Amino acid sequence: MEQKPSTATAVWIALATLHKENPQKEAFQAKEIADKIKELDIQSASDGTVSTHISSHCVANKPAQPDTHRKIIRVRQGWYRLFVKGDYYDDTRKKGQIKPLPEMIPDRFHNLIQWYDEDYVKQKHDKPESEFESPMEIIYSTKKKEDPEFASINTNNTIQIPDKIIKKLNLKSGDHIAFIPFGADDVILKKAKVRLEV
Numbered sequence: 001m002e003q004k005p006s007t008a009t010a011v012w013i014a015l016a017t018l019h020k021e022n023p024q025k026e027a028f029q030a031k032e033i034a035d036k037i038k039e040l041d042i043q044s045a046s047d048g049t050v051s052t053h054i055s056s057h058c059v060a061n062k063p064a065q066p067d068t069h070r071k072i073i074r075v076r077q078g079w080y081r082l083f084v085k086g087d088y089y090d091d092t093r094k095k096g097q098i099k100p101l102p103e104m105i106p107d108r109f110h111n112l113i114q115w116y117d118e119d120y121v122k123q124k125h126d127k128p129e130s131e132f133e134s135p136m137e138i139i140y141s142t143k144k145k146e147d148p149e150f151a152s153i154n155t156n157n158t159i160q161i162p163d164k165i166i167k168k169l170n171l172k173s174g175d176h177i178a179f180i181p182f183g184a185d186d187v188i189l190k191k192a193k194v195r196l197e198v
Contacts, residue, residue: 002106002108003106004042004043004044004106005042005043005100005104005105005106006104007043007045007049007050007053007057008053008057008058008067008069008071008097009100009104009105010037010040010042010043010045010050010053011033011037011050011053011054011058011071011072012058012071012072012082012099012100013037013040013042013100013105013109013112014033014034014036014037014040014042015028015033015036015071015072015080015081015082016082016112016115016116016120017036017040017109017112018032018033018036019081019082019120020112020115020119020120026075026081027075027076027079027080027081028079028080028081029078029079029080030051030054030055030078030079030080033054033080034047034050034051034054037050042106042109053067054072054080055074057069058071058072059072059073059074059080060072060073060083060087060088060089060090060093060096061073061074061087061088061089061090062074062090063090063092063093064090064092064093064096067096068092068093068094068095068096068097069093069096069097070083070087070089070093070096070097070098071083071096071097071098071099073087073088075188076188082116082120083098084098084120084121084124085098085121086124088169099113099116100113149162149164149165150162161177165189169189169191170191171191175191176191176192177189177190177191177192178190178191178192
């Protein structure tokens with residue numbers, strides 16, 4: 001009988017499978033990941049445990065609570081993709097695992113590790129310079145009791161980015177940032193790598 005992997009490993013397997021099956025999609029909803037776990041029959045944990053791992057324990061850009069996995073990235077509320085080196089992560093997850101070791105997953109999923117290393121990571125790192133760097137969504141933890149930062153738009157349509165956000169995104173004078181519409185009401189703030197024409 002096949003031994004079921006840990007819940008965190010099951011989340012990675014399910015999300016990697018979704019990416020491999022749907023290469024045109026950048027991210028997936030939490031429900032899609034949970035449904036894929038059930039479809040693959042790789043977890044016996046409760047729905048609540050699986051949900052917590054997807055929304056918290058495995059999320060690299062969220063403070064560790066207490067797990068330090070860096071297996072997935074939240075790109076907006078309820079939407080996730082696999083983490084790759086170079087993505088932003090919370091400092092409390094500095095030593096967190098990015099992908100499972102081969103011995104941690106059932107034999108039938110070993111091909112996913114090779115796919116991740118040779119295809120997914122390369123795809124993320126080989127983007128043209130005009131595209132955006134890793135996701136920089138700021139996720140506020142109720143555990144830390146952090147409040148959102150606000151900024152007003154001046155009369156000439158300029159905006160002063162709060163010092164806390166500048167530090168969080170490691171922004172320096174001359175850096176470019178992008179505001180990316182995502183869905184009907186959300187915008188993602190990202191640090192951009194821009195090629196300047198001379």
